[in-house]
Amino acid sequence: MKQVLFCCVLAVTLYWSNAKPAETSPKDAVIGVLEVLKKISEKSLECKAEYKISDELFNKIQNSEKVDSPEAKQYMHCFLLKMGIQKANGEFDAEAVSQIMRSGKPLTKEELNCLKPKGTPEESAYEFYKCFN
Numbered sequence: 001m002k003q004v005l006f007c008c009v010l011a012v013t014l015y016w017s018n019a020k021p022a023e024t025s026p027k028d029a030v031i032g033v034l035e036v037l038k039k040i041s042e043k044s045l046e047c048k049a050e051y052k053i054s055d056e057l058f059n060k061i062q063n064s065e066k067v068d069s070p071e072a073k074q075y076m077h078c079f080l081l082k083m084g085i086q087k088a089n090g091e092f093d094a095e096a097v098s099q100i101m102r103s104g105k106p107l108t109k110e111e112l113n114c115l116k117p118k119g120t121p122e123e124s125a126y127e128f129y130k131c132f133n
Helices: 002-018 026-050 055-062 070-082 094-102 109-114 121-132
Strands: none
Touching: 026 070, 055 070, 070 121, 094 109, 109 121
16 A cells, blocks of 8 residues: 555656646646656566566565565666666666656655665665665
């Protein structure tokens, strides 16, 4: 359930952060949110296929269960990378995290601590996932 809520918040935030208010009708807003949700779904499935993630593991990740496996960490890094939240070297884009996770509001001290790289890019992605779920 948290994953669905996260995806919805992510979609709305991404859409509105790029929308021009004077040009956006309610119908266009709904279409825009649906397009962002489609992008989230596509990137998620691309990473699932790229790292040969089993349906069982994928469902656990989607349900915000704590899964500590190399495959899960690779998937999480892939997804965060494709969404522009994490860079290839493991660093996080604080502005992107603020826009996507907090609708542009400043991140708390605890959230900023979640953005500190921890080991490999995959380890950092996993720690980010645990921190924000």
